[in-house]
Amino acid sequence: MKKIALLLALTMLAVVFAACAAPVAPAEPAKVPEQQKPAEPQPEQPAQPEEPAPADYSDKKVVALLSGVITDGGWNSTGYKCAMNLADKYGVQADYVESIAVSDMEEYLRMYADDAYDIIIVHGSQFMDNVKAVAPDYPDIAFLVSFGDQDVSGGIKNIGCVGPKNMGILIGAIMGILTENNYVAFLGGEENPSISNVAIGIEDGVKLTNPDAKVVTNYIGTLTDSSLAKEVTLQYIADGVDVISGSANSAQLGILEAAAEEGIYALGFNGDQYDIQPDAVVLSIMRAYPAIYEKLFLEIMNGEFAGGQIAYGLKDGGTIVSEWHGWDSKLPKDKVDAINKVIADLFAGEYGDY
């Protein structure tokens, strides 16, 4: 009796397993090749026959892989907006993943590549090595890394290094005009290429408009700890800094709060941060990523994408400056005029090839 019961139980178990396994096992391998194959000719298909008519991109898939959370009001918010912008305007299927560690990135890249996503936006230069490891296996997928300062694609044709460059020059130039004490600071969250390439330009930028000013660029060592960022900023203000800017994901909130508390000027970054601290944020300097990725998306769909460095300098529209939000009547007129002029000149290429 016992043996029969055991046998019965085993059979039932086997049936259950078989039932579970049956649809799963063939479905997964079947799904991938099915989607991968048509992905090859498709990029040219929708755009080629009818150029002016709005093409149907609803079968296209885009994902933004982010290093932080989409609520940071800066870098990762921007990455999120890039994907959502494509979904809104072109009806593509857009996804995003937050807070990915470098050690996990390769897994995510392979997962979305296997799922035949057409464009994978990797929002941060720290993931470059992961992308290089994965991209050669998926030549039909465009891997776009948000980092335009250098070509670090290693010659792999389906990797694009995308973004604005020389933003630090513009930020520095504005800070040089705003300062009264001739002492300004830029605080980065961590020293990764996306941040340090902005920091590098700051000093040259300040020198353009205020050769006598002391410039400090430093790193706080956190992208999330806003209270620590606030304390560091307070120390700099106590040391005499009277214009501050920074790039530190959500820790940036602490930098701006310190500036507002102590009544010094701040520049927003990565998003229009006026609303965060209206009493401190004079202007915000933003990467024009949503527009850049939109342009690139259409190029990829038209088959015009060749990889490599896709950089937008100050004169190519890679950087946008927010509106004044009323600060143009609060600041001395000569400063407002000087700032307006330096922005226009930099954008026009008057200061050279920035």
Add this chain to the structure above:
Amino acid sequence: MSIMNLISGYLASDIRMATPILFAGLGLLIINRSGLLNIGAEGTMLVSTLLAVVGSYYSGSVWVGLLCAVISGALMGLLFAFFTVTVKANQIVIGAALNILGSGLSATLNRIIFGVSTTVTRFDAFTNIKIPLLSDIPLIGGALFNQMIPVYAAFLLVPAISYYLFRTQAGLNLRSVGENPRVADTLGVNVYRLQYMSAIIGSALIAAGGAYLSTGLVSSFSEEMVAGRGYIALAAVVFGKYKPGGVMLASLIFVAGNVLSNILQVSGTPIPYTLLTMIPYVLTVVALAAFAKGAVAPASLGRPYKRG
């Protein structure tokens, strides 16, 4: 700026930054003393940072925010006690689960309530309260007596909890439950009730630290803003040898490492920032290695008590 002002500034910075860790440390101390090992302070603080902001935003009063935070902490404590005392699950696992829960819950609630936007919500926050006369004492006056109310509260809690633990019958009962619950039980102490109470009250204190972080130190919520303070508080309890005064000292020393690294950064030393930001952690490791020998944990810490 005079050297006196600078030192006073550093001291003030040390005290206000130590406060969240002190709150969390004192809360953990009470929980540990009842024999429960809760590593979930980080998650508890994360939830409370958000709820303090939510409460303050909707009511217009930072005190309501604090109340919301404390209630959220008490609920997290209740959850912890239910699983560890009643269900007798592994305390480390439940603590880790609280951390993950706190991280996810605070992020999700934040997006549901405030949405994904770049605008930061404004709300009532704590402001510095200057204590007359005392705040005029040179050097230490400004640092000690020109702070926010939660800072005063945290430091006043130190002698209060010390008195409770070591000078009252209730405190003795709590400690005896942590040392030997069976003996305490035979002497008529309600072990389960005491453990529940200490988990709830301790977690409420931890939550107060979180509330001060988002409505005091800074006045905004950002995801993961607790940034490891819940874990530092764990170390502070061990380093403080399971005594309130020790916990206070430990939090002040740890944060002094932070302040030192900030000062060195601003002074423009050629030392790379990565080394400077290491200082607080190196200090913690060294301090733990040097002083933890004398720290005697409650004898039945982390072991579930089964009656009968």
